[in-house]
Amino acid sequence: MAGSTAEATALARRLSERGEDAARYAPWFDRGRCREALAGNGLPRFHAEAWRHTNPRPWYAAALGANGGGADVRVQAPPGVDVATFDEPRAADLFARHSGDILDPAEHPLAAVNGLLLGAGVVVHAPAGLQAATPVRIDGLGAAFQHVLVVAQPGAALTVLETPSAFAHRVVECVVAAGARLTHLRRQDASGGCECSLVAATVAEGGRYELAQLSKGAALRRNDLVARIDGPNAGAHIRAAWRLDDGHLDNQVRISHAEGGGTSRQTYRGVAGGRSRAVLNGAIHIAPGADGSDASLTAKNLLTSATAQVFAKPALEINASDVKCAHGATVGALDEEAVLYLRSRGIGESDARDLLVRAFLAEAIVDEEGARSLGLSG
Amino acid sequence: MPSSNPAIDALVNREYAAGFVTDIDAETLPPGLDESVVRAISAKNQEPEWLTAWRLDALDRWRAMQPPRWAHVAFPDIDFQAISYYSAPKGERPKSLDDVDPALLRTYEKLGVPLHERARLAGVEAPQADTEGLASRGPAAPVAVDAVFDSVSIATTFKDELAKAGVVFCSISEAVREHPDLVRKYLGSVVPKPDNFYAALNSAVFSDGSFVYVPKHTRCPMEVATQFRINAENTGQFERTLIIADEGAYVSYLEGCTAPMRDENQLHAAVVELVALEDAEIKYSTVQNWYPGDEHGRGGIYNFVTKRGACLGARSKISWTQVETGSAITWKYPSVVLRGADSVGEFHSVALTHNRQQADTGTKMIHIGPRTKSTIVSKGISAGHSQNSYRGLVRINRGAAGARNHTQCDSLLIGDHCGAHTFPYIESNRPGAVIEHEATTSKVSDEQLFLCQQRGLDAEKAVAMIVNGFCKDVFRTLPMEFAVEAAQLLEVSLEGAVG
Numbered sequence: 001m002a003g004s005t006a007e008a009t010a011l012a013r014r015l016s017e018r019g020e021d022a023a024r025y026a027p028w029f030d031r032g033r034c035r036e037a038l039a040g041n042g043l044p045r046f047h048a049e050a051w052r053h054t055n056p057r058p059w060y061a062a063a064l065g066a067n068g069g070g071a072d073v074r075v076q077a078p079p080g081v082d083v084a085t086f087d088e089p090r091a092a093d094l095f096a097r098h099s100g101d102i103l104d105p106a107e108h109p110l111a112a113v114n115g116l117l118l119g120a121g122v123v124v125h126a127p128a129g130l131q132a133a134t135p136v137r138i139d140g141l142g143a144a145f146q147h148v149l150v151v152a153q154p155g156a157a158l159t160v161l162e163t164p165s166a167f168a169h170r171v172v173e174c175v176v177a178a179g180a181r182l183t184h185l186r187r188q189d190a191s192g193g194c195e196c197s198l199v200a201a202t203v204a205e206g207g208r209y210e211l212a213q214l215s216k217g218a219a220l221r222r223n224d225l226v227a228r229i230d231g232p233n234a235g236a237h238i239r240a241a242w243r244l245d246d247g248h249l250d251n252q253v254r255i256s257h258a259e260g261g262g263t264s265r266q267t268y269r270g271v272a273g274g275r276s277r278a279v280l281n282g283a284i285h286i287a288p289g290a291d292g293s294d295a296s297l298t299a300k301n302l303l304t305s306a307t308a309q310v311f312a313k314p315a316l317e318i319n320a321s322d323v324k325c326a327h328g329a330t331v332g333a334l335d336e337e338a339v340l341y342l343r344s345r346g347i348g349e350s351d352a353r354d355l356l357v358r359a360f361l362a363e364a365i366v367d368e369e370g371a372r373s374l375g376l377s378g
Numbered sequence: 379m380p381s382s383n384p385a386i387d388a389l390v391n392r393e394y395a396a397g398f399v400t401d402i403d404a405e406t407l408p409p410g411l412d413e414s415v416v417r418a419i420s421a422k423n424q425e426p427e428w429l430t431a432w433r434l435d436a437l438d439r440w441r442a443m444q445p446p447r448w449a450h451v452a453f454p455d456i457d458f459q460a461i462s463y464y465s466a467p468k469g470e471r472p473k474s475l476d477d478v479d480p481a482l483l484r485t486y487e488k489l490g491v492p493l494h495e496r497a498r499l500a501g502v503e504a505p506q507a508d509t510e511g512l513a514s515r516g517p518a519a520p521v522a523v524d525a526v527f528d529s530v531s532i533a534t535t536f537k538d539e540l541a542k543a544g545v546v547f548c549s550i551s552e553a554v555r556e557h558p559d560l561v562r563k564y565l566g567s568v569v570p571k572p573d574n575f576y577a578a579l580n581s582a583v584f585s586d587g588s589f590v591y592v593p594k595h596t597r598c599p600m601e602v603a604t605q606f607r608i609n610a611e612n613t614g615q616f617e618r619t620l621i622i623a624d625e626g627a628y629v630s631y632l633e634g635c636t637a638p639m640r641d642e643n644q645l646h647a648a649v650v651e652l653v654a655l656e657d658a659e660i661k662y663s664t665v666q667n668w669y670p671g672d673e674h675g676r677g678g679i680y681n682f683v684t685k686r687g688a689c690l691g692a693r694s695k696i697s698w699t700q701v702e703t704g705s706a707i708t709w710k711y712p713s714v715v716l717r718g719a720d721s722v723g724e725f726h727s728v729a730l731t732h733n734r735q736q737a738d739t740g741t742k743m744i745h746i747g748p749r750t751k752s753t754i755v756s757k758g759i760s761a762g763h764s765q766n767s768y769r770g771l772v773r774i775n776r777g778a779a780g781a782r783n784h785t786q787c788d789s790l791l792i793g794d795h796c797g798a799h800t801f802p803y804i805e806s807n808r809p810g811a812v813i814e815h816e817a818t819t820s821k822v823s824d825e826q827l828f829l830c831q832q833r834g835l836d837a838e839k840a841v842a843m844i845v846n847g848f849c850k851d852v853f854r855t856l857p858m859e860f861a862v863e864a865a866q867l868l869e870v871s872l873e874g875a876v877g
Binding site for chain 1: 448774776789791792793794795796797798799800801802803804805806807808809810811812813814815816817818819820821
């Protein structure tokens with residue numbers, strides 16, 4: 001796979017040259033694993049299954065030029081939540097104790113690149129039982145390659161908000177312990193850059209991970225999400241909405257039920273207009289023996305322009321028999337009768353369409369501020 | 379699977395009914411594939427030069443290709459030089475039914491497909507399955523059959539009667555000689571030589587298969603069918619089927635297949651091309667019952683098949699119905715390219731896997747013309763240690779204004795060691811086109827079984843009944859002869875799945 005494009009080759013060469021130089025930041029971070037993964041699998045190329053509709057070349061070019069150092073960390077946390085940047089000594093300890101096995105650089109080559117070029121990292125730690133009053137805000141981490149580890153200890157309740165900020169690649173690792181609850185809000189603004197990210201979450205017995213992600217397009221925006229249900233009554237609820245006037249958005253989601261008795265819900269609503277391209281792969285994986293799992297996915301897309309494209313692939317991989325699994329996906333257009341209905345009541349055409357788009361996206365949007373970020377105010 | 383019920387055990391140990399070998403002198407090419415093999419096959423079929431060149435070009439392209447690895451199946455690499463690419467019963471090709479070796483006639487008799495020109499019900503010489511509701515479809519109609527034994531067509535029935543209506547039904551090698559213009563125009567037009575690894579292989583070495591041409595404004599007076607039989611050891615079967623329905627024509631085509639029980643895997647790599655011109659309709663039904671291997675996964679057919687139809691004309695329609703119960707591994711995606719305005723594509727499928735079988739099957743609907751419509755109904759049933767995947771593509775191209783698709787994929791799991799997977803690809807490039815996809819997964823629940831057993835049905839019958847209900851939407855689209863056969867096959871294939 002490696003070396004299929006000049007950019008990928010150049011990036012691979014730069015990665016092998018970096019060596020000790022990059023390892024000055026958080027020297028305890030395991031870069032060997034990342035290097036091994038890249039040496040073994042190389043970088044992904046366009047049209048490989050996971051990159052069927054997204055050409056990674058522009059990202060390689062951007063990653064080559066990205067600035068590595070100079071961390072300007074802007075993170076706000078409510079009282080009781082411990083925030084440690086990777087250059088603080090206790091971060092290494094927290095990382096060693098909590099960073100899990102869900103993040104396999106061999107499966108996620110861009111995360112392996114991130115590991116080798118890592119320039120900023122932060123651990124957000126909510127101790128057992130803590131009920132955080134306000135969200136942890138991540139407004140920026142400075143460097144191009146970033147790693148965030150969020151730990152919600154047993155019984156803790158925490159909200160993390162990622163506001164729009166520039167990066168080449170960001171890894172967000174979420175560890176939700178037994179009975180804990182983590183609400184993860186992500187906002188992604190329109191951008192002319194190439195931004196890729198990977199969210200990797202594990203949810204223990206009785207825990208709950210909730211993601212609400214709102215995106216506009218970028219020159220290249222790719223969001224990978226892997227979540228693993230590790231115990232009974234654990235839940236993962238994913239809501240993602242996007243409204244693209246232009247640009248490229250690729251969401252790749254894989255929820256795996258490793259243990260039985262868990263629940264997962266995925267709700268996607270997308271509007272693609274202009275010359276945009278929206279890609280969604282949403283997979284549900286049920287491991288052998290994970291009986292009693294309950295998983296569902298719905299993805300609805302609107303295509304509002306003749307030059308926009310929608311690619312959706314909801315997948316089910318079921319290896320246990322006593323499960324409830326379903327998925328549904330649609331691609332369509334705004335109901336012209338509904339537009340007419342609103343217009344006949346004195347609402348202008350563009351307002352009518354806006355109202356209908358807003359209603360369409362509403363199911364996947366959890367808060368008013370989020371709605372505003374997609375240009376759906378009022 | 380162990381069972382406490384001796385009646386179930388007895389059923390489990392019942393053999394694959396079509397698993398016998400016909401002892402017949404065969405002329406078989408030595409294993410291996412190179413230019414000389416391709417030339418030898420071409421010479422045996424007395425083919426014109428253009429076709430020999432066409433095959434050699436396909437061989438060149440195949441050599442440069444890699445086998446597909448994306449399917450959700452696992453098997454050791456195939457040694458393509460260890461396979462023999464041609465095997466045929468010895469002697470002159472029979473000129474008429476009277477010349478056919480009685481041993482071959484007995485073979486087809488035993489398979490329930492007697493090669494005589496009398497009205498019959500294919501596969502239901504002794505109907506036992508629940509045929510209620512099917513009887514109302516009217517009396518048995520004659521079916522014209524082309525019998526393909528290993529690499530050659532040995533007989534085609536009702537040819538004269540079909541010819542009266544202007545319908546051409548013969549083996550593809552005969553069509554190359556008798557109707558070269560039609561063959562040359564359409565061969566490879568739907569599935570081009572380098573379409574995929576197995577299609578390229580088939581294009582190089584295909585030996586026989588069926589050819590159907592239905593002229594303008596003609597409704598084919600009877601169902602036409604091909605019965606494929608692999609008999610020889612260590613050979614592959616590479617048939618090629620081409621069906622052309624001219625403007626306003628209609629044809630219903632049935633396909634059946636069986637093979638002996640052997641511990642080695644055998645390769646079957648067919649290509650089927652359908653062409654529907656303006657207002658034409660082709661209905662293609664398959665009951666696939668290749669030997670599936672034993673309960674430990676030993677032996678069985680590798681069924682790697684490319685089937686595709688092109689709705690070239692406006693308002694044309696192609697519908698695929700498949701019941702897949704056999705084969706160790708199935709890799710098959712009967713597709714429709716909807717080019718003509720208002721053309722319609724349909725895919726109805728029941729795929730059952732048991733023991734160690736693996737199936738990765740589904741369809742592709744490519745919407746090119748305006749207001750094209752497609753419907754996909756897929757029912758997957760997994761039992762034992764099997765893996766069953768639906769893989770489908772619905773693509774709406776920019777010109778397909780007002781296109782419409784609906785897809786329904788349901789999986790049924792029986793037992794704890796099997797897998798059921800769904801990989802639908804949805805691609806839309808046209809605002810206003812509507813695509814809907816839904817999929818569910820369920821199991822035969824203890825409550826359902828209990829309810830049936832309470833009413834005096836044994837577990838095996840109860841499962842068969844539940845599975846039949848699950849598949850009803852698809853069976854309804856099969857011609858009567860096949861619907862009965864399909865229901866029986868499912869029952870037999872599921873033996874031992876509960877206990």
